[in-house]
Amino acid sequence: MRNQTIILIATLILAIALSGAVSAAEGDTIIVSNAPGNTPSNGDSAHPSVSDDGVWVAYYSDASNLVAGDTNDGIRDIFLHNRITGVTTKLTSGSNGLSGSPSISGDGNWVAYISEAYTLVDGDNHDLYSDVFLYDRVRNVTSKVTPLSGSNGNSFYPSVSGDGNWVAYSSYATNLVAGDTPDSYSDIFLYDRVTGITTKVPPLSGSNGDRWAPSISADGNWVAYVSFATNLVANDAEDGRSDIFLYDRVRDVTSKVTPLSGSNGHSGYNWAPSISADGVWVAYTSLASNLVASDTADTIWDIFLYNSVTGVTSKVTPLSGSNGHSYYVSVSGDGNWVAFSSEASNLVANDAEDGHSDIFLYDRVRDVTSKVTPLSGSNGISDGPSVSGDGNWVAFYSEASTLVAGDTNQASDVFMYNNPRVIDRSETPERNNPSNSNTVNTNEFNQPNNTNLVNAATTVGMQTTGTPLGALFLGLLTSMAALLIPRKK
Template sequence: MTAPDGNGPLGTIAAEVYQYSASSGWQEIAYDFVSSEGDFSVAALETGTYRVCFDDLGSNYLFECYDDASNVGNATDISVTYGQQTSGIDAQLSSGGSISGRVTAPDGNGPSGTIAAEVYQYSASSGWQEIAYDFVSSEGDFSVAALETGTYRVCFDDLGSNYLFECYDDASNVGSATDVSVTYGQETSGVDEQLGPDGFDTDECSTAAVTLTNLALDAGSHRYRSTQSINAGDNVQVGTEAALILNAPNIRLEPGFRVVRGGQLVVDAITVTCPTEANMPDDSKLKNASLGSVANGPTLLSASVLLTDMDALPAWIQERLNALGIDLEPVASTLLDTEGHWLILESTQALVTSDANQSSDIYRLDLLSNQLSLISACANGQAGNGPSRAPAVDATGELIVFESTADNLVSGDSNGVSDIFLHDIAFRHTQRLTEAEYASAHPGIDASGGDVVFDQQAPSGLRSVQTRNLLDARDYRTLSLAETPTGAALDNHHPVISADGRFVAYLEETVSEEAQSCQVHVFDRSIEVYHRQACPEALATAGDSVRPRFSPEADTLLWSLPGQAEPIVLDNPLAAGHLR
């Protein structure tokens, strides 16, 4: 493999080998890092057909597949024979197009601190989304490469607090920024910007928990900071010419929060120190949060509480649900925010007039405002035409994943089996995450909303456990094994991911004529170590109704069964304090 100049490539390049399956399409199964001379070799492959792609883990070159294809679907097949080497899989990487420029401080010199030059691209479904960045040098220079031909916009984000968030050319947000055209193989230079001082139109800092309500930002840059937490919602709108910056250890965007297309939202969950007492807010739009205590940063990764026995719900929530006409009998499970701000329900009761499918659906109840939202809904607001089950949620309660056999939640769903869906509360958008020929089920999501796990059925009826990164669609991996060392088939299902994303656990059942067994398989993704332990009898015979979760510290696994107040509790032997 060579760089555009014919020499060995710079940086870290992964040569990724893909194999096709009818249930999952092209899946990465192996890789090797390319040497500085450009060589790679991937061994231990069975006889079969594969495809190879080259992924720059930095940002020097475009993603490319053999032979001169932009994606694995259009790549050239490579035949491998057991015991033989298939050589000559060569590629010359391309830098694509690039954007470069110089950023200066108000005094005309290079900026101080850490400035990110962020490149945005537009899509009809998501608006302007950041796709690449480069850190500005101390002299003010930046260059973002590996861009396809197209139209982009560039913004400059001070990760400290010296300068205003600003976009090219002298715009306060990406929606009003100037388009930058890029041509494949060429550099678009002169994208220069002089940053303004930290002179926000609004700049408030509080040592108390802060809630933003009834706030309409039409223009300008507005920053709110808290040493504890910020809740933004209840008629808060960021207009097309406005930028809202939120800094706190714990930040929540509640239902009612809205960013109009063109508006700019910057959310940084960081430790905040207010400069002086005089800088604390005195604004009628700010008030202390009325529910829950807020700790420092790590509580952003706290897990919601899964309950399959409705009698275990706190009495005040049961009273609230009763007052809203919500019957607990049809509720299969709930996910309760540890701070008491929201509740996710899976219920067969039609709780809104748009739910007429007489099937199980997913709802979200805002416990601060009593706003009830149907999550498993089509674009027109009507409930889907099939049951939706097994919800999981991130720490903010904003990203909800669930399984559904409905084929009208999004357009183009024609596989006739259950899929995994992601609903984004803030953007009121539902996305289909799986498009396999066979059923996908039992999703989980980490607290940061970065990784999703689920089980995927194969033509044989057996299942595998897979992960998908929501920020990089190419990061899509199978974690489980297909068979034991003796060749017995394995059925892997009901996965769960820890709040910090480090651990994944699932049930691993051996399927053979000689014997059947059930084991709990725990995998530490950070060091790639696994542990198996035998399933307790109640878990081995639970069937499809079991619901797993990790404790907030991930030191225990809890397996909940319908109608049982107490879950089955197992130690996580790979967590700190349990290693032996």
């Protein structure tokens, strides 16, 4: 019996070794976008989205050697990687168009993404616009979130709830809900997977500015987004700048995260919100210098964290000022960790000035920032972080070849970092705020219920190819490229 047990254990170890799965000790960084046999990929991979437990990572890639038998040369596809088994699955097999902007549910069972393809589901109308799709990992099926009959505008920036029941996204289309007012602005929509109903986030009568980049809470009750509109809440200042808003789906109420009085600074723009699982914490990036007291007035993008319960806004990057822009941000499900990319070299001690954006991780409870990418510097940009539910894992992409050994493909790859600083916080008081916080009041504006909708869901079987694998947002304008904000038609 003992010999049989030893043989079984040895067999399991051999199977894992052959699978290409790479284990990571605390503080280690591993690559997850390699081809079979731990071979470097032959194309760029980027925009990862990680599950709450850090096991599943969805990302897009131009590579054609990530799974066996891939024939979509030159077409950007969506992939799903299992960190434990080392298996990567292609979600967009047979696609005839570019796909991007994946968002994975907290449980790892659902992946929302956008695509210009019309071959992903049966009966899809060839409407020439980018649409939103939802992949069910458990059943291995793909459904279309936007109407099968076709949309009259691009849809983009999907964000899926923790259980996959809700998908928030932006769209220029005006035929997604009944009674929608045609205009030239993008709006925020909510898709209920269970009922197949799509709802427009108020106002149904139309906003007077674009609304983009939604981030949805785990239960689907809260949606943070960015907008230039000034008619979303009462008494909003017309400052001509983008602001952050928070929609309460249950009460059908929108509040403003950034000040009602307007944001100042160099243009004062706010961008790229990320919301915690319970909807309490909203992280975002901003050029404004009036969001917290004693902030340094400069022309630098900084990271901020808003508490929707207390109305307090905190600055994650230094109050004394950063010497480089900070961009893409991701908050953990528990709200304790904020991952972001930054060009600054004064966020942590002894940081090398390598001239590239790097990945940083802020611990809200301890009010400490650490660097995910090497202190000694790297030879390429790192961006697009996505942090797991408890902050234990940070996925990101990088053009650097110095993060792991054997990275020789001269392309951007997807990496995962195992955070060694996660501790037991069962006795830590909730909703702590760092010492540099300043209260910002919000006003709420009730909007009429607008649940008029179109059932857009149809599910079909999907061919999935799995094979064992081993282990730019260069400023906000670059982040809009490559299908993250598709062209307006």
